[in-house]
Amino acid sequence: MTIIGTDAQTSQPTKVNALIMSPGERYTVVVNANRNIGSYWIHVRALGLCTHTAARQVAVLHYAGASNQPVSAIPRFNSSANPNTKTFAVSPVNSRCNSSNTNGICVSRLRSVNRAPLNVLRPVPDVQIIWGFGFHFYPNNELYNNDNYHLFLQSPGPVVGSTINGIINNLPPSPLLTQYADIPAGTICDPELQPISQWSNHRECAHVIKLPVNSVVEILIVDTATYDPNGISHAIHLHGYDYYIIEQGVFPDGLQFNQSVQWLKNKLSTRQFGDIPQFPVRKDTLALTSGGYTVVRIYTDNPGFWFFHCHFAYHLDSGMGGVLQVGELSDMIQPPSGFPKCGDFLPSVNLN
Structure with missing residues (x-):
């Protein structure tokens, strides 16, 4: 065929x-x-x-x-x-x-029938971000005997939360697009706390990555595990855009994860992979090799809040997702008057 x-x-x-x-x-x-x-x-x-x-x-x-x-x-x-x-x-x-x-x-x-726009093909993108897919395995003392209630998957074997950049995504009670002002303070992750060195200290919050509008964004999609031919291959889906798929592969053996990411960045910055393909295939879902990487680009001409996630249902439900905020609220279509609202609608409680 x-x-x-x-x-x-x-x-x-x-x-x-x-x-x-x-x-x-x-x-x-x-x-x-x-x-x-x-x-x-x-x-x-x-x-x-x-x-x-x-x-x-x-x-x-x-x-x-x-x-x-x-x-x-x-x-x-x-x-x-x-x-x-x-x-x-x-x-x-x-x-x-x-x-x-x-x-x-x-x-x-694979190659597209259409040449990618020239701005997508420029050697250096406007923005480069990373999505690192992994897991947090809860010890019993983190789950029990305290007043914290964590998001996790209870399955045969260890109790696990699914992460991107060390974050277990916990969506807010109201939509980001239509009720941003109603979202409680502290719900959205602090973006300053997301370097690789912090990923082992997992957090549970709404994972939002802010991007400028009309920009070339290069995304390094990486698996934090070591290469395993029989390991999990996450299915990575992005709403609102199609990826231009630039490069795929696995990291060299023997490197720590932060070294692997630096190796990939160096290969890209020095064009050791060769020139960016002129006709890169476009997809909205891709399979991430276990212990490997995929480099993609998007052009942020579609303002809004766009969900990205692993397409395995139990990974998504236990936190393996996030949101790209493209542009400011003023760049986005505003909800019409009388548009229905969502929320927890929790009653006020006096704890005294």
Whole structure:
């Protein structure tokens, strides 16, 4: 089949025989019906942390005039729909995205049919920010025997909160766009407390990153874990924009996380990855390699409050999200008169 688009954006035709998709991703493909007339299996199966479930589904691609009997036996969970053909997929799970990757291509190697705007292609962006995806594992003494109530996921195994830049996102009781003035003081994270050195001291607050309007913003999307071919590959989704995907890969072995980030920044600033691609593919959802990085750019021409998050529901629910505030409130559309309001509507309580 031939990929001609992803996440509602067109791309230059790329031939593969398998798609690997994370939650939220979409692909537009053209099936090349160039085989002998017959009925052929279509096979879909779970990967990654869902492999143990052996979840799968099959269908039949039936050529006109063919027998209803498929030309091969029904594929098993671990087999290919076409066992005589080597799998070549887009976005192999936890690929290093280098020459060692012989079973497919990373999405950073796809190309758009349209050249990116010249301002997006400039060597140095106006702003560079980082999203570092990780977890906070709660010790019992942090959860119990005190008056604090934390946001976390109770699942088999350790009690965990999901973080970006060491922050467990705890959304405010009222919408940022329509009721900013109603949000209690102290609800939104203090942006001055977010350097990498602070991430291990996790915080729980509304994670808002403020960006200027009409600016080129480069985002370093990184996994704080070490590389693991069988590790979690987060599905990173952004509302309000499409990413221009510039570069993907994994960090060198043996580096501390802060050293890995500095290594990536140095590679970008000295253009050791080469020139920025002129036709970078655009997507709104991407798979982040375990222990790896993806470099993207956006142009902030859409003022507002835009949510970004991991598309795994239990990661999102336990704090792996945040908001890009693009522009000032005066740059945004104001709510109409009488627009309904949301909030906790808590009664006043006298604790004396």
